[in-house]
Amino acid sequence: MLRAVLPAGPPRRAMSRQEKLNRIFDAALKVFAQYGYKRTRVEDIAQELGMTKGNLYLYVKDKKDLYEKSVSHGLLRWQARVREAIAGTDDVVEQLLIMCRKSFTYLSRDVPLRTILMNDPSIFPLSPKEDRFARINKASMDMMKAVLMRGIDQKRFRNVDVKYTTDLLFSIYVMFIIKTYIKSEGKSSGKLFEQGIDLILNGLLMHP
Amino acid sequence: MLRAVLPAGPPRRAMSRQEKLNRIFDAALKVFAQYGYKRTRVEDIAQELGMTKGNLYLYVKDKKDLYEKSVSHGLLRWQARVREAIAGTDDVVEQLLIMCRKSFTYLSRDVPLRTILMNDPSIFPLSPKEDRFARINKASMDMMKAVLMRGIDQKRFRNVDVKYTTDLLFSIYVMFIIKTYIKSEGKSSGKLFEQGIDLILNGLLMHP
Amino acid sequence: MLRAVLPAGPPRRAMSRQEKLNRIFDAALKVFAQYGYKRTRVEDIAQELGMTKGNLYLYVKDKKDLYEKSVSHGLLRWQARVREAIAGTDDVVEQLLIMCRKSFTYLSRDVPLRTILMNDPSIFPLSPKEDRFARINKASMDMMKAVLMRGIDQKRFRNVDVKYTTDLLFSIYVMFIIKTYIKSEGKSSGKLFEQGIDLILNGLLMHP
Amino acid sequence: MLRAVLPAGPPRRAMSRQEKLNRIFDAALKVFAQYGYKRTRVEDIAQELGMTKGNLYLYVKDKKDLYEKSVSHGLLRWQARVREAIAGTDDVVEQLLIMCRKSFTYLSRDVPLRTILMNDPSIFPLSPKEDRFARINKASMDMMKAVLMRGIDQKRFRNVDVKYTTDLLFSIYVMFIIKTYIKSEGKSSGKLFEQGIDLILNGLLMHP
DNA sequence: AATGAATGAGGCTTCATTCAT
DNA sequence: TATGAATGAAGCCTCATTCAT
Numbered sequence: 027m028l029r030a031v032l033p034a035g036p037p038r039r040a041m042s043r044q045e046k047l048n049r050i051f052d053a054a055l056k057v058f059a060q061y062g063y064k065r066t067r068v069e070d071i072a073q074e075l076g077m078t079k080g081n082l083y084l085y086v087k088d089k090k091d092l093y094e095k096s097v098s099h100g101l102l103r104w105q106a107r108v109r110e111a112i113a114g115t116d117d118v119v120e121q122l123l124i125m126c127r128k129s130f131t132y133l134s135r136d137v138p139l140r141t142i143l144m145n146d147p148s149i150f151p152l153s154p155k156e157d158r159f160a161r162i163n164k165a166s167m168d169m170m171k172a173v174l175m176r177g178i179d180q181k182r183f184r185n186v187d188v189k190y191t192t193d194l195l196f197s198i199y200v201m202f203i204i205k206t207y208i209k210s211e212g213k214s215s216g217k218l219f220e221q222g223i224d225l226i227l228n229g230l231l232m233h234p
Numbered sequence: 235m236l237r238a239v240l241p242a243g244p245p246r247r248a249m250s251r252q253e254k255l256n257r258i259f260d261a262a263l264k265v266f267a268q269y270g271y272k273r274t275r276v277e278d279i280a281q282e283l284g285m286t287k288g289n290l291y292l293y294v295k296d297k298k299d300l301y302e303k304s305v306s307h308g309l310l311r312w313q314a315r316v317r318e319a320i321a322g323t324d325d326v327v328e329q330l331l332i333m334c335r336k337s338f339t340y341l342s343r344d345v346p347l348r349t350i351l352m353n354d355p356s357i358f359p360l361s362p363k364e365d366r367f368a369r370i371n372k373a374s375m376d377m378m379k380a381v382l383m384r385g386i387d388q389k390r391f392r393n394v395d396v397k398y399t400t401d402l403l404f405s406i407y408v409m410f411i412i413k414t415y416i417k418s419e420g421k422s423s424g425k426l427f428e429q430g431i432d433l434i435l436n437g438l439l440m441h442p
Numbered sequence: 443m444l445r446a447v448l449p450a451g452p453p454r455r456a457m458s459r460q461e462k463l464n465r466i467f468d469a470a471l472k473v474f475a476q477y478g479y480k481r482t483r484v485e486d487i488a489q490e491l492g493m494t495k496g497n498l499y500l501y502v503k504d505k506k507d508l509y510e511k512s513v514s515h516g517l518l519r520w521q522a523r524v525r526e527a528i529a530g531t532d533d534v535v536e537q538l539l540i541m542c543r544k545s546f547t548y549l550s551r552d553v554p555l556r557t558i559l560m561n562d563p564s565i566f567p568l569s570p571k572e573d574r575f576a577r578i579n580k581a582s583m584d585m586m587k588a589v590l591m592r593g594i595d596q597k598r599f600r601n602v603d604v605k606y607t608t609d610l611l612f613s614i615y616v617m618f619i620i621k622t623y624i625k626s627e628g629k630s631s632g633k634l635f636e637q638g639i640d641l642i643l644n645g646l647l648m649h650p
Numbered sequence: 651m652l653r654a655v656l657p658a659g660p661p662r663r664a665m666s667r668q669e670k671l672n673r674i675f676d677a678a679l680k681v682f683a684q685y686g687y688k689r690t691r692v693e694d695i696a697q698e699l700g701m702t703k704g705n706l707y708l709y710v711k712d713k714k715d716l717y718e719k720s721v722s723h724g725l726l727r728w729q730a731r732v733r734e735a736i737a738g739t740d741d742v743v744e745q746l747l748i749m750c751r752k753s754f755t756y757l758s759r760d761v762p763l764r765t766i767l768m769n770d771p772s773i774f775p776l777s778p779k780e781d782r783f784a785r786i787n788k789a790s791m792d793m794m795k796a797v798l799m800r801g802i803d804q805k806r807f808r809n810v811d812v813k814y815t816t817d818l819l820f821s822i823y824v825m826f827i828i829k830t831y832i833k834s835e836g837k838s839s840g841k842l843f844e845q846g847i848d849l850i851l852n853g854l855l856m857h858p
Numbered sequence: 859a860a861t862g863a864a865t866g867a868g869g870c871t872t873c874a875t876t877c878a879t
Numbered sequence: 880t881a882t883g884a885a886t887g888a889a890g891c892c893t894c895a896t897t898c899a900t
Contacts, residue, residue: 064272067893067894067895068894068895068896069894069895077860077861078860078861078862079861079862079895079896080860080861080862080863080896080897080898081859081860081861083895083896083897084859084860088895088896089894089895089896144355145355145356146355147352147353147354147355148353184436186429186433187429190429191429191433193413194410194413194414194430194433197409197410197413198406198409198410201405201406201409202402202405202406205401205402205405206402221394221395221398221399222402225394225399225402225437225438226437227437228392228436228437229433229434229435229436229437229438230433230437275868275869275870276869276870276871277869277870285885285886286885286886286887287870287871287886287887288871288872288873288885288886288887288888289884289885289886291870291871291872292883292884292885296870296871297869297870297871480688483872483873483874484873484874484875485873485874493881493882494881494882494883495874495875495882495883496875496876496877496881496882496883496884497880497881497882499874499875499876500880500881504874504875505873505874505875560771561771561772562771563768563769563770563771564769600852602845602849603845606845607845607849609829610826610829610830610846610849613825613826613829614822614825614826617821617822617825618818618821618822621817621818621821622818637810637811637814637815638818641810641815641818641853641854642853643853644808644852644853645849645850645851645852645853645854646849646852646853691889691890691891692890692891692892693890693891701864701865702864702865702866703865703866703891703892704864704865704866704867704892704893704894705863705864705865707892707893708862708863708864712891712892713890713891713892
């Protein structure tokens with residue numbers, strides 16, 4: 027066979043579908059964060075990607091679908107980083123601290139995700155009925171719940187209602203991370219952050 | 235009696251402008267709560283009031299103005315009820331408790347306001363720059379701040395950073411009230427609520 | 443006698459209907475001149491008069507009626523001033539000059555009328571069919587026509603088609619007055635003005 | 651024959667963007683001329699074109715933009731025809747005559763443009779500040795100015811103030827063309843027209 | 859896979875006019 | 880006469896979604 031020559035140009039391997047989806051979700055998060063869901067036009071996202079609206083519709087069903095898939099994408103990445111971080115210790119109090127700190131540092135960097143969490147309260151829904159991210163949220167809360175339960179078992183934490191406190195703590199935790207980050211703009215974020223953790227932990231810890 | 239009694243006919247006293255505004259704001263809160271800002275049509279609110287769109291525009295500049303004035307109206311009423319409630323005691327711990335409890339019971343009943351607070355995080359804005367309700371929020375926080383400061387003075391509360399903690403606590407407080415109410419649907423809301431207060435107070439109180 | 447019996451307050455004699463109409467037309471001209479017909483709201487005019495929209499509708503049928511009556515009012519006043527001015531001479535060339543000069547000085551002062559003439563070409567309509575001010579315009583043109591005819595009779599003007607030239611001259615005359623005034627803002631309006639008259643007269647005069 | 655002929659189907663060559671714009675502007679001029687700016691609905695123009703409102707907005711920013719672009723389009727075409735016409739002679743008097751005559755015959759045929767010029771005095775604005783068509787108007791006036799100047803240089807025209815006379819003449823010229831056309835409906839337009847030119851030229855020419 | 863032109867539903871806002879008092 | 884609240888008809892514009900190439 028004479029012609030078997032490799033294509034001359036750069037490999038230019040067509041991005042796999044999953045890679046392309048990831049690109050899309052990241053771009054969407056960025057734009058949704060900037061304008062909010064309602065004011066973001068599908069076209070804005072297409073432009074960010076250097077593609078056309080029509081093309082985008084080959085990958086997602088509609089605007090809402092694009093939003094939800096993108097947020098899920100962001101939440102899962104966040105969750106994964108936290109999960110990795112707490113794998114390194116067994117001490118429950120330390121795990122709680124690490125969980126908070128890792129979340130904080132992660133969101134410090136993932137600006138789009140943080141911004142979206144700040145502006146869309148339905149992501150951590152108030153009424154479970156409408157939870158579009160139920161599965162992801164449940165996994166996150168299960169992580170926290172497990173720590174809480176072990177802490178109570180070990181008499182490190184006060185004997186609170188686990189189910190409810192998990193939910194409450196998780197909400198505080200999220201809001202706290204967000205607020206702390208915001209408030210600490212340019213300041214000694216560390217101190218403010220630690221003070222917050224201290225307040226919550228102090229409320230949770232078993233006092234002798 | 236010399237003077238004939240005023241004609242008994244139906245009162246039908248023309249509503250004063252302020253009364254009409256109050257009617258409008260209440261109706262608007264109800265509809266905005268039901269559909270959210272974006273999906274609420276100005277016409278929906280007019281219908282709720284039994285008037286026409288055009289008429290509504292005699293009272294507000296545009297849709298956004300209607301929303302903001304209505305929310306302000308709701309926030310101020312809430313704030314007033316809480317303020318009245320804490321006027322009955324001097325004990326700072328009790329004041330903090332009453333503040334929480336009154337807010338809770340108030341929002342239990344003001345469903346539209348609660349719903350709106352749940353869905354619009356910009357009402358208690360994260361970045362103060364965009365605070366459309368800055369004045370009202372400041373007053374609410376000042377109420378809490380005053381209690382905190384007195385508590386610290388009296389060595390009842392731990393010596394936290396007042397400015398920051400007020401802000402953080404206020405956020406937790408709002409979110410906590412909302413969440414608690416939601417979670418306790420049909421359940422023993424009292425218990426859950428008290429448990430939440432207990433957690434926060436426990437974190438705040440000076441432990442001997 | 444200590445206290446003079448003069449009536450205490452100002453006479454405050456109720457304005458006659460005609461006086462009130464005049465007030466209304468002057469106010470309307472002012473506002474229509476400022477914003478143009480379309481952008482002027484009936485309410486703007488009412489405000490200018492310190493009365494309410496509803497009240498205005500006691501005097502005119504609708505917005506269009508108000509506009510037309512006001513413009514007529516302004517045109518008639520202008521016309522009267524010019525008519526008075528040319529009554530003082532018999533020389534046709536001088537009459538033409540005075541007609542132009544008086545119109546110029548009059549419109550220099552009646553800013554609203556001038557502005558409206560500038561912006562509404564339908565006042566001196568192109569198609570006679572739609573002439574809302576036909577009677578008034580005809581009177582103005584008859585004044586000019588009479589001068590023209592006498593001038594031709596006396597061999598002072600070239601033997602032009604009277605009917606058509608009147609119409610054309612009248613249009614040029616109006617436009618010229620307006621333009622001249624505009625262009626001469628702050629400048630030696632006299633010179634520019636005289637130069638324009640000179641050009642037209644030169645075209646009209648019988649050259650030996 | 652080696653290569654099959656391209657499918658013969660109807661040409662149906664997709665109109666270029668510029669061609670489509672031209673179609674749009676022509677349709678817009680027609681409808682704006684018929685109803686006037688204010689009473690023309692964007693939808694009317696879309697219907698005239700057999701397209702939808704939404705589609706129209708792919709080509710222009712808003713209604714005002716559509717109007718201005720359409721008028722510019724019309725003015726430029728007019729200007730181009732006149733420019734071509736005067737290129738054929740060097741005699742200044744003849745150029746002035748041709749300029750007038752060509753404008754006249756052109757506008758005789760371009761009914762929409764003529765109608766719009768008749769009804770919108772702001773196209774040849776009185777106050778230069780608000781000139782939306784300044785560039786185009788300047789070019790037109792420069793054409794006339796050049797002729798005037800050469801005529802004065804050659805002692806064919808009286809020594810008038812060029813700058814001001816250009817402006818004045820241009821205004822008269824436009825108004826004259828429009829008026830002449832209107833007045834001559836069904837009549838011997840030629841004669842009336844020539845009489846008008848004669849009047850102006852006579853005023854301008856240097857008399858021995 | 860990708861394009862980009864086309865669609866059309868949908869909502870906000872203005873304001874002339876009316877009417878009850 | 881006078882008020883001013885109320886009405887409701889318009890019309891502009893946006894943008895998610897589709898579809899023919």
